[in-house]
Amino acid sequence: MLLTLFLLSSTVVLAAQPPSILISRQLAERAHLRVGDVVTFANDPEGTRRSQFRVAGIYEPTPDPMRFTSPRIEARMHLPDAIDVLDDPADPASREALSGINVALSDPAVARRFASDLSARAPGVVAQPTRPAREDDPFAVLERFHIAISAVTMVGGTAFLLALMVIRAEERRETVGVLRLVGISRRTLLCSVAVEGVLIAALGALFGVLLAVATEGLVNRIFQARYDTSLVFVRVTPSIAARAVAIAAPLGVIAGLGASWTLLRRSILSIVRR
Amino acid sequence: MTSLLLASRTVRRYRAQTVLAIVGVAVIGALLFDMLLLSRGLLLSFSDLLGRAGFDIRIVGGSGLAARLPIEGSASLIEAIRALPEVERVGAIRIQGATIGSPGKRPAAVTVIGATDAAEGAWTLVSGADLGSATAPCPLLVGRGLASALGVSPGSILELSIRPPAIRSVVPPVACQVVGVARFAFGASSDDTVATTLDAFHRANGEADPGDADLIVIASRPDAGSARAVAAIAAIRPGVRAYSNDQVVEQFNRNGFAYFRQISFVLSSLTMVFAFMLVATLLTVSVNQRLGEIAALRAIGIRRGSIASMLLWESALLVGAGGLLALPLGEALAIGLDRILRQMPGLPEQLHFFVFETRALIVHITVFVVTAIAAAAYPVWLTARLPIAETLRREVVG
Amino acid sequence: MTVIDVRDVSRIFPMPAGPVMALRGVSLTVSAGEHVAITGPSGCGKSTLLHLVGAVDTPTSGAILFEGRDLARLSEVERGNLRLTRIGFVFQRFFLLPMLSAAENVELPQAEAGVGAPERRARTRELLAYVGLEDRASHLPSQLSGGEMQRIAIARALANRPALLLADEPTGELDDRTSEHIANLFDRVNADGTAILVVTHNPALAIRASRRITMASGRMVE
Numbered sequence A: 001m002l003l004t005l006f007l008l009s010s011t012v013v014l015a016a017q018p019p020s021i022l023i024s025r026q027l028a029e030r031a032h033l034r035v036g037d038v039v040t041f042a043n044d045p046e047g048t049r050r051s052q053f054r055v056a057g058i059y060e061p062t063p064d065p066m067r068f069t070s071p072r073i074e075a076r077m078h079l080p081d082a083i084d085v086l087d088d089p090a091d092p093a094s095r096e097a098l099s100g101i102n103v104a105l106s107d108p109a110v111a112r113r114f115a116s117d118l119s120a121r122a123p124g125v126v127a128q129p130t131r132p133a134r135e136d137d138p139f140a141v142l143e144r145f146h147i148a149i150s151a152v153t154m155v156g157g158t159a160f161l162l163a164l165m166v167i168r169a170e171e172r173r174e175t176v177g178v179l180r181l182v183g184i185s186r187r188t189l190l191c192s193v194a195v196e197g198v199l200i201a202a203l204g205a206l207f208g209v210l211l212a213v214a215t216e217g218l219v220n221r222i223f224q225a226r227y228d229t230s231l232v233f234v235r236v237t238p239s240i241a242a243r244a245v246a247i248a249a250p251l252g253v254i255a256g257l258g259a260s261w262t263l264l265r266r267s268i269l270s271i272v273r274r
Numbered sequence B: 001m002t003s004l005l006l007a008s009r010t011v012r013r014y015r016a017q018t019v020l021a022i023v024g025v026a027v028i029g030a031l032l033f034d035m036l037l038l039s040r041g042l043l044l045s046f047s048d049l050l051g052r053a054g055f056d057i058r059i060v061g062g063s064g065l066a067a068r069l070p071i072e073g074s075a076s077l078i079e080a081i082r083a084l085p086e087v088e089r090v091g092a093i094r095i096q097g098a099t100i101g102s103p104g105k106r107p108a109a110v111t112v113i114g115a116t117d118a119a120e121g122a123w124t125l126v127s128g129a130d131l132g133s134a135t136a137p138c139p140l141l142v143g144r145g146l147a148s149a150l151g152v153s154p155g156s157i158l159e160l161s162i163r164p165p166a167i168r169s170v171v172p173p174v175a176c177q178v179v180g181v182a183r184f185a186f187g188a189s190s191d192d193t194v195a196t197t198l199d200a201f202h203r204a205n206g207e208a209d210p211g212d213a214d215l216i217v218i219a220s221r222p223d224a225g226s227a228r229a230v231a232a233i234a235a236i237r238p239g240v241r242a243y244s245n246d247q248v249v250e251q252f253n254r255n256g257f258a259y260f261r262q263i264s265f266v267l268s269s270l271t272m273v274f275a276f277m278l279v280a281t282l283l284t285v286s287v288n289q290r291l292g293e294i295a296a297l298r299a300i301g302i303r304r305g306s307i308a309s310m311l312l313w314e315s316a317l318l319v320g321a322g323g324l325l326a327l328p329l330g331e332a333l334a335i336g337l338d339r340i341l342r343q344m345p346g347l348p349e350q351l352h353f354f355v356f357e358t359r360a361l362i363v364h365i366t367v368f369v370v371t372a373i374a375a376a377a378y379p380v381w382l383t384a385r386l387p388i389a390e391t392l393r394r395e396v397v398g
Numbered sequence C: 001m002t003v004i005d006v007r008d009v010s011r012i013f014p015m016p017a018g019p020v021m022a023l024r025g026v027s028l029t030v031s032a033g034e035h036v037a038i039t040g041p042s043g044c045g046k047s048t049l050l051h052l053v054g055a056v057d058t059p060t061s062g063a064i065l066f067e068g069r070d071l072a073r074l075s076e077v078e079r080g081n082l083r084l085t086r087i088g089f090v091f092q093r094f095f096l097l098p099m100l101s102a103a104e105n106v107e108l109p110q111a112e113a114g115v116g117a118p119e120r121r122a123r124t125r126e127l128l129a130y131v132g133l134e135d136r137a138s139h140l141p142s143q144l145s146g147g148e149m150q151r152i153a154i155a156r157a158l159a160n161r162p163a164l165l166l167a168d169e170p171t172g173e174l175d176d177r178t179s180e181h182i183a184n185l186f187d188r189v190n191a192d193g194t195a196i197l198v199v200t201h202n203p204a205l206a207i208r209a210s211r212r213i214t215m216a217s218g219r220m221v222e
Helices: A023-032 A079-084 A107-123 A138-171 A172-180 A186-227 A237-266 A268-272 B005-013 B016-051 B076-083 B144-150 B198-204 B226-236 B246-253 B258-289 B293-298 B306-341 B358-384 B390-398 C046-053 C076-085 C102-113 C115-132 C148-157 C174-190
Strands: A022-023 A038-042 A050-059 A075-077 B057-060 B087-100 B108-115 B124-127 B139-143 B158-162 B172-183 B193-197 B215-220 B240-242 C002-013 C020-031 C035-039 C061-066 C087-090 C166-168 C195-199 C209-214
Touching: A022 C166, A023 A050, A023 B076, A038 C195, A050 A075, A050 A079, A075 B172, A075 C148, A079 C076, A138 B016, A138 B306, A138 C002, A172 A237, A172 A268, A172 C115, A186 A237, A186 B390, A237 B016, B005 B016, B016 B306, B016 B358, B057 B226, B057 B246, B076 B087, B076 B226, B076 B390, B076 C061, B087 B144, B087 B198, B108 B226, B124 B139, B139 B144, B139 B158, B144 B172, B158 B198, B158 C035, B172 B193, B193 B198, B198 C046, B215 B226, B226 B246, B240 B246, B246 B258, B258 B293, B258 B306, B258 B358, B293 B306, B293 B390, B293 C076, B293 C195, B306 B358, B390 C046, B390 C102, C020 C046, C020 C061, C020 C195, C035 C046, C046 C061, C046 C166, C046 C195, C061 C174, C087 C148, C102 C115, C102 C148, C115 C148, C148 C174, C166 C174, C174 C195
Parallel strands: A022 A050, B108 B193, B139 B172, C035 C195, C035 C209, C087 C166, C166 C195
Antiparallel strands: A022 A075, A038 A050, B057 B215, B057 B240, B087 B108, B087 B158, B087 B215, B124 B172, B139 B193, B158 B172, C002 C020, C002 C061
16 A cells, blocks of 8 residues: 655644654655654545654664665654554455564574465465575676676786786896896796786785775765665675685786796797897 | 888787787677666667557556556546547456466466457467467466476466455366467566456456456557657546556666666776776887887887877777677677576566667777777877987987 | 088986086087098997987087078977988887888888888889898898898988988997998998998997097097
8 A cells, every 4th residue: 555645844733742753864854854843644645634743753764775776755653553544444454454564483594484384374475585595586696797797807807917918028028038048947937927926916906905995985975875875885895805816816927927938938049039 | 101000010010919908808898888788778678578569558556667556447447548549459457366277286376467359469479379369268378488387288278266365265266278378578487477368367356347457558549659648548537647668668767777777887987997997008018118119210200190190000909809809799798697687586588688779889889989099198198208319228228 | 511510519417316418518510421430438428419410319508400400499390300301310229110021111211201102112122222132121120130130220211312321339239240241331321422420339330431530428539
């Protein structure tokens, strides 16, 4: 049943104190309401059946990722008050009808089975756990999507990294040639490249993580302002940071070694010759 | 001896880094192209699904498109709408939960659609006959997945048992004959949907009088258009919630598709910046590698403009080749990403996230042209400011 | 006719450790068709003088006139045109473009000067024959020896018929025998009317010049 909001902000002192309600911060801001204001609710746009309530408090709605684009213009009241507001005199069953029932189980692990049993026993009732199964969770799909995009970005980044490493190897061609001429082995040179690669790759990966942490706040602030929500959109957790470093660092080392090997595998003369 | 020739020779000379750079640009470009497809893909696909049924106006009960309530006085409303000169065709649809089963088998939960003849178009017939041509008292169209799961085909008999809301007792099942197998436009692959005539729906629902429709679908006359038809409908029944396809799409664009629009914008921007930085870095490092060569060219009289032109062509070749390769790569990647996203529960089977449109291609090409020019800017500036004598001296000493 | 007139030129390089005076009040003239060699120890300012004369660097003080034109009054574009059409440069490290063939390297400055393709090719064939490498026209620099590369570089320097050929240690990376070939080539170029100003450590090359100048600590000593 829809609640049509018909608001009047009034400072009229009533003989009897109207019932209390809580309103969302977004509603308070939009309708310029404060704690203590008296508002009128009606179930229809014409306001034929209206009730007055006093704003007892303003709350921040729990962010819902499934509805983050919808402005949270909402209010909370005691159930009997809500029933009185939504009552339809033409429908005797309207006082008995509910939109939803929340159930807290003593053992949350049996939620799925409980929901299934209840649906089977009560025709027309849809019961489902608040935590959906992985296959029913849209965020699980989004997670796979993001992982796929990350993988593609990594492939592209790796190609560029290799290109840069090849250029660096070429820049050092003379030095490498001279070192090989004086007897330094390929293995020694590769080891030095590997050590260098580990340092640069680790530093680079750390820099990347720090950059992500720095931009995390900015991204969240932009989207929170855009959608007027306290939902967190980006979070760099230690696990994510560790994964990023664990992937980036070896990639850097492998790219350096690979590029250096393309130079080292050639004969000494072909390295030193211009 | 053009700058293009010099640039092409240069990229050919440094073959390994050229190939790697092109691969890198292609991969990042594929991602960019896909994000451009994603930015409006869902909208285009949804719009296409809406239009495919042949109706351009929908009337719903309730305060919006998300909640489904019966439309009060729908029978008289339908008659009034049918009489409007702007309207070509009107159909009524009712939707209810039900169970369906064959004798001896466990019943399956389904969504049953009851529709008038004029509402046909909300599904695509895969096999058998449509409802309009059926003579059975309760003809049934069964969704593809359900038909396969139940092992039924045209001619099979199923028992349909509708569950009216808020009514405790269950209406006795009605024997229905499967006349065809269909693909429902807005049916999810996990949804089990069946359709029957509105009359059969009334009987199966145990109704003495036909109830109010849940959805009225209208096709406006081509010469009138949906906007005029919506206005005419509003005039005969003020307060009725009539939405043209464009309005439906716009509402879903604002609410349901916001996430994908945002993410496509963010990722498009990031990939653009990424591609620019990578190509600029590559070109800069490549120029630094050849400073002596460039200083010598300046010393023998080759102009700054010619060298700048050569660098621009180098950038264009790398970015251009990568950008072109990005298109088929992007299409292939889009198929994979679309497959992932279409695993979302409850999503219509025929809805796609990545839809090709010429606009995306034009934006893709424009972005790459701008990237090629911008990426060459710093290396060009480097070579323009190059101190010739100092560089030559350094090359000799080095 | 005077091709180059260097008047009391000094060049100071600002360095982190303090300014370095590479040239101190140097004066020099080179006439048309003259062959001048500048010798001296490393760091005496020879190459710096060459760069100033070749309009790739500007003096801190003094003036340099090329065919009567003050280089300081010329714009960068005009100096570039001068280097393209009136001056030929030969470098110690050759600096041939590695991705162009020998012929293409010689064609490059002609193309930049706007010479049409048939004329360019004809001139290139002529120059390659002049330096004795007509059969190496399609070879890349990596397929040539050091001496051959330097001969191609000389051909490139002569492409637009310059009035002055500047050579900075042209035999610096070559053996004696090859250096001898280069020296012979310079003689021929000079005999054909091109003025040459060569900076060299190589006494065998310096002795071919009609005038030898020695520099030390940024000054001319003889």
